[in-house]
Amino acid sequence: xxxxxxxxxxxxxxxxxxxxxxxxxxxxxxxxxxxxxxxxxxxxxxxxxxxxxxxxxxxxxxxxxxxxxxxxxxxxxxxxxxxxxxxxxxxxxxxxxxxxxxxxxxxxxxxxxxxxxxxxxxxxxxxxxxxxxxxxxxxxxxxxxxxxxxxxxxxxxxxxxxxxxxxxxxxxxxxxxxxxxxxxxxxxxxxxxxxxxxxxxxxxxxxxxxxxxxxxxxxxxxxxxxxxxxxxxxxxxxxxxxxxxxxxxxxxxxxxxxxxxxxxxxxxxxxxxxxxxxxxxxxxxxxxxxxxxxxxxxxxxxxxxxxxxxxxxxxxxxxxxxxxxxxxxxxxxxxxxxxxxxxxxxxxxxxxxxxxxxxxxxxxxxxxxxxxxxxxxxxxxxxxxxxxxxxxxxxxxxxxxxxxxxxxxxxxxxxxxxxxxxxxxxxxxxxxxxxxxxxxxxxxxxxxxxxxxxxxxxxxxxxxxxxxxxxxxxxxxxx
Numbered sequence: 001x002x003x004x005x006x007x008x009x010x011x012x013x014x015x016x017x018x019x020x021x022x023x024x025x026x027x028x029x030x031x032x033x034x035x036x037x038x039x040x041x042x043x044x045x046x047x048x049x050x051x052x053x054x055x056x057x058x059x060x061x062x063x064x065x066x067x068x069x070x071x072x073x074x075x076x077x078x079x080x081x082x083x084x085x086x087x088x089x090x091x092x093x094x095x096x097x098x099x100x101x102x103x104x105x106x107x108x109x110x111x112x113x114x115x116x117x118x119x120x121x122x123x124x125x126x127x128x129x130x131x132x133x134x135x136x137x138x139x140x141x142x143x144x145x146x147x148x149x150x151x152x153x154x155x156x157x158x159x160x161x162x163x164x165x166x167x168x169x170x171x172x173x174x175x176x177x178x179x180x181x182x183x184x185x186x187x188x189x190x191x192x193x194x195x196x197x198x199x200x201x202x203x204x205x206x207x208x209x210x211x212x213x214x215x216x217x218x219x220x221x222x223x224x225x226x227x228x229x230x231x232x233x234x235x236x237x238x239x240x241x242x243x244x245x246x247x248x249x250x251x252x253x254x255x256x257x258x259x260x261x262x263x264x265x266x267x268x269x270x271x272x273x274x275x276x277x278x279x280x281x282x283x284x285x286x287x288x289x290x291x292x293x294x295x296x297x298x299x300x301x302x303x304x305x306x307x308x309x310x311x312x313x314x315x316x317x318x319x320x321x322x323x324x325x326x327x328x329x330x331x332x333x334x335x336x337x338x339x340x341x342x343x344x345x346x347x348x349x350x351x352x353x354x355x356x357x358x359x360x361x362x363x364x365x366x367x368x369x370x371x372x373x374x375x376x377x378x379x380x381x382x383x384x385x386x387x388x389x390x391x392x393x394x395x396x397x398x399x400x401x402x403x404x405x406x407x408x409x410x411x412x413x414x415x416x417x418x419x420x421x422x423x424x425x426x427x428x429x430x431x432x433x434x435x436x437x438x439x440x441x442x443x444x445x446x447x448x449x450x451x452x453x454x455x456x457x458x459x460x461x462x463x464x465x466x467x468x469x470x471x472x473x474x475x476x477x478x479x
Contacts, residue, residue, distance in 0.1 A: 008039050008040070009026055009039065009040040009041070009042070010029075010039060010041040010186055010189045010209055011042050012042050012044060012048055012052070012206075012207060012208050012209060013189065013192035013193075013196070013205070013206060013207040014051055014052045014055050014206045014207075014208070015051075015052075015055035015058075015059070015202050015203050015206065016196065016201070016202025016203065017202075019042075019048075019051075021042040021044055021045060021048055021210070022044075022045055022047035022048050022051070023043075023045050023047070025042070025043035025045070026040040026041060026042060026043050027040065027041055027043045027182065027210070028040060029041055029096065029182070029183065029185060029186065031096070031098070032098040032183075032328075032329040032330065032331045032332065032362055033098050033361070034361065034362070035333075035362070038095060038186070039186055041182075041185040042208075042209050043209075043210050043211065043214075044179075044208040044209055044210030044211075044214075044215050045210070045215060046215060046218045048208050048215070049177070049179075049215050049218040049219050049222065050218070050222070052177045052206040052207075052208045053148060053177055053219070053222050053225060054224070055202070055203040055206050056175040056176065056177050056203055056204075056206050056224075057147070057148050057175070057224045058203055059175045059201060059202060059203020059204050060145075060147050060148060060174070060175040062201065063173065063175055063201060063203070063204050064144075064145050064147075064173045065173075066173065066201075068122040068123050069122075071119075071122045071170065071171055072119045072120075072122040072123065072171075073199075074170075074198045074199050075115055075116075075118050075119035075167055075170065075198070076115075076116065076119045077197075077199060078115050078167070078195060079112050079115045079116050079119070081194045081197055082111070082112060082115065082194060083112070085190070085194065086108060088190065089108055089159060089187070089190060090104045090105060090108055092186050092187050092190060093108070093158075093159060093187065094320050096183075096184055096186050096187060097155050097183065097184050097328075097331060098328045098329040098331065098362075099283065099320070099328060100320050100322075100325040100326055100327070101320060101321050101322065101323055101325065102323055102325070102326070103282060103283050103326075103328065107157055107159050107160050108159065110160050110443065110445075111159040111160050111162075111163035111164075112163075113444070113445045114160065114163040114164040114167060114445045115163050115167045116445075117445035117446055117462050118163075118164075118167035118168050118170070118171040118445075118462065119167075119171065120462070121168060121171040121172065121462045121465075121466055122171050124462075124466065125143045125172050125173070125466060125470060126143060127140055127141035127142040127143050127472065127473075128140065128141055130474070132476065134476075134478075136478060136479045137476050137477070137478055138476065138477040138479055139474070139475075139476045139477075140476075141472045141473065141474050141475070142472070142473050142475060143172075143466075143470040143471070143472055143473075144470060144471060144473055145172050145173035145174045145469065145470055146174055146226040146227045146250070146469055146470060146471055147175070147224075147226035148175055148176075148177060148225050148226050148227075149169040149174045149175070149176050149177070149225075149226065149227045149228075149229065149469060150176075150177050150178075150179070150219050150220055150222075150225045150227070150228045151165045151166055151169065151176055151179070151229055152178075152179045152180075152212065152216065152219070152220075152228070152229070152230040152232065152240075153179075153180050153231055154181050154184075154231045154232050155181040155183040155184040155331055156283060156286045156331075157283075157287075158180060158184040158187040158188065159187055159191070160443070161231055162178070162180070162188055162191050163191070164445065164460060164461075165229050165460065165465070166178060166191070166195075166205060168460075168462060168466070169227075169229075169465070169469055170200065170204060170205065171462075171466075172465075172469050173470075174226075174227070174469055175203055175204050175205070175206075176205045177207075177208065177219060178192075178205065178206065178207045178208070179207075179208055179209075179210070179212060179215065179216065179219055180207065180209065181212070181232075182209070182210065182211050182212060183332065185209040188207050188209070189207060189209070191207075192207045212232075212236070216236075220240050220243045220244060220249075221243045221246070221247060225249060226249065226250075227249065227250050227251065227468070227469055228240060228244055228249055228250075228251040228252075229251065229253075229460070229465075230251065230252075230253050230254070231253075231254040231255075231288075232255065233255065233256055234255040234256045234408075234454045234455070237253040237255040237456065237457075240253065241253060241457065250468065251457065251458070252450065252456070252457060252458030252459065252460060252465075252468055253456040253457045253458065254288070254449070254450055254451070254455075254456045254460060255410075255451065255454060255455050255456040256288055256382045256384075256408060256410070256454060256455060257288040257289055257292075257382060257408050257410030257411060257451060257455050258292055258293060258380065258381075258406050258408040258410075259279075259288075259289055259290060259291050259292060259293070259408070259411040259412055259413075259431070259440045260291065260293040260294075260402070260403035260406070260412050260413075260429075261276065261291040261293070261294050261295070261413040261414070261415070261440060262295045262296075262393075262396070262399035262403055262412075262413070262414045262415070262416075262425065263276075263295065263296045263297065263300065263304060263414075263415045263416075264297050264396055264399070264415065264416040264418065264421065265297040265298075265299040265300050266417045266418060267300065267415035267416055267417070267437075268415075268417075269300060269303060269304060269307060271437075272304075272415045272437075273304065273308055273311060274311065275415075275439045276291065276294065276304075276308060276439070277308065277311045277312065277315065278439050278441060279291040279439035279440045279441050280292065280366075280386060280387075281312070281315050281326055281327060281366050281386050282326070282441055283328045284327050284329065284330060284363065284364065284386045285364075285383065285385045285386035286328065286330070286331060286335075286384050286385065287441055288382075288410055288455075289410055289411040289433070289442070289443070290388075290440065290441060291388060291439070291440045291441075292378075292382065292387070292388050292389065293388070293389055293402075293403070293406075294388060294389070294390045294391065295391050295392075295393045295398075295402055295403060296390060296391070296392060296393065297392075297393055297394070297395070297396075297399070298392050298393070298394060301390075301392045305354060305368065305370065308354075308368060308390070309354045309355040309368055312355050312356060312366035312368055313355050313356075313366075315327055315366045317360055317363055317365070327363050327365075327366060327386060328363070329361065329362035329363045330362055330363065330385055335384060335385070336359075336362060336364075338383065338384065338385075339364050339383055339384070339385035339387060340359075340364075341377065342377050342378040342381070342383045342385075342387060343364075343367060343369075343378070343387060345376055345377045345378065346369055346372060346376045346377070346378045346389075349373065349375055349376050350371055350373065351369045351370065351371045351372050351373075351376060351378075351389075352369065352370045352371045353367065353368070353369060354368040354369065354370055354390075355367065355368050356368060356386070356387075364385050364386055364387070365386070366386045367385075367386060367387040367388070368388060368390060369388070369389045370389070370390050370391075372389040372391065380406065380407070396416075396418075399414075400424075400425055400428055400429070403425075403429060404429060404430050406453075407453050407454040408451065408453055408454045408455045409430045409431040409432060409451050409452030409453040409454070409455045410431060410432055410450075410451035410452075410455035411431060411432070411433045411434075411435070411440035411441070411442075412425075412429045412431040412433065412434045412435070412440060413434065413435045413436070413438060413439060413440045414426070414434070414435075414436055414437075415437050416436075416437070422436045422437075423436075430452055430453070431451060431452060432448070432450045432452050432455065432456070432459065433449070433450075444461075445461065445462060446461055446462045446463060447461050448460075448461050448463070448464045449461050449464075450464075
């Protein structure tokens with residue numbers, strides 16, 4: 001990246017135009033690999049949020065009546081432009097949030113799928129005919145867009161989350177005000193530029209950059225916001241849920257996780273161990289659906305730990321643009337402190353570091369812990385780093401019980417050849433998602449993605465977002 005790009009200053013995108021912050025303030029965005037300056041971004045205030053919401057509300061009056069074929073065409077055009085700007089988007093993922101090349105490429109391809117799937121959604125916003133007890137009455141329901149959708153996205157998969165949530169909202173006729181993570185504003189600004197080039201009208205998509213702690217409440221509590229979708233921590237999600245409850249604003253919340261994987265004695269370790277590594281070390285463990293708890297039956301426990309440690313010790317931590325690199329830098333000093341504290345606390349209270357536990361710059365080595373007990377913070381709290389705990393179990397039943405012993409309920413997995421136990425686990429696990437003989441890290445555009453308990457409210461995905469971001473209206477005609 002050249003110096004001119006590094007010191008650029010990002011602006012808001014509101015009503016089809018680029019604009020500085022109303023108060024002229026900016027903030028620094030750092031490259032997490034070495035904390036060097038990546039760019040400056042407009043530091044939005046309440047005035048900027050109000051301006052963006054007003055633009056989205058004004059834009060909705062016309063956009064809601066846009067034809068499905070036109071929304072479909074524009075979304076497919078977004079995907080086409082994304083492909084021509086692939087290098088720019090991938091570079092942004094690498095330099096702004098520290099994505100290794102393979103993760104950045106994975107995210108880019110997944111985001112393309114999200115946008116294309118949204119294009120298909122345009123023709124599926126449907127109601128139904130309904131039988132009526134009144135003679136001579138034609139009864140039906142129609143789905144209508146809600147209005148202004150507030151989208152708040154995280155730093156870890158900003159292109160996936162932006163492409164999914166923004167595209168789905170636009171597909172069903174809503175307009176959007178987007179507040180990206182303050183650690184990933186450039187990615188959303190690039191996406192806004194692409195949306196504008198694709199032909200979406202002014203006000204359909206608006207981006208305000210800034211600090212969520214300063215302007216998030218202004219957005220989620222705005223009287224003209226008709227729906228809120230948020231991805232982030234459970235603490236902030238609970239706060240947003242309370243704000244939305246006061247205004248009766250519907251919302252979906254995709255929050256934290258402490259996802260379990262159960263490995264039974266009949267599991268094929270040759271296939272299981274590499275998938276186990278993928279499920280926690282991708283993007284340095286900064287994934288809400290990463291497996292931070294492994295429950296392994298005793299007959300294979302020692303062998304599993306041995307093999308897992310061998311893979312963990314070989315996971316690439318080199319140049320982020322090398323296809324062999326897996327481990328990403330931890331995004332911020334605050335989050336690095338959290339990861340360090342979890343490891344230090346566990347060791348001080350008697351846990352064993354099988355491998356890892358040390359740091360190379362801003363990257364934590366892949367870390368496996370055994371002997372983790374309830375009094376250790378890492379046992380129940382989300383670490384959000386390349387750190388996982390491995391527990392021995394004496395039976396499938398114990399594994400299921402311990403997997404469910406959490407306040408979270410996002411993703412889960414089980415590895416076994418026993419189809420009865422596999423399906424029993426899938427039906428019994430209190431989680432929004434379950435994968436049999438596959439890693440907890442898995443997502444597709446059209447699936448109901450989300451969790452239970454502290455892991456969130458509602459689901460994301462084409463069908464789920466269509467239902468959440470529209471409302472049914474009942475219409476009768478007396479013939």
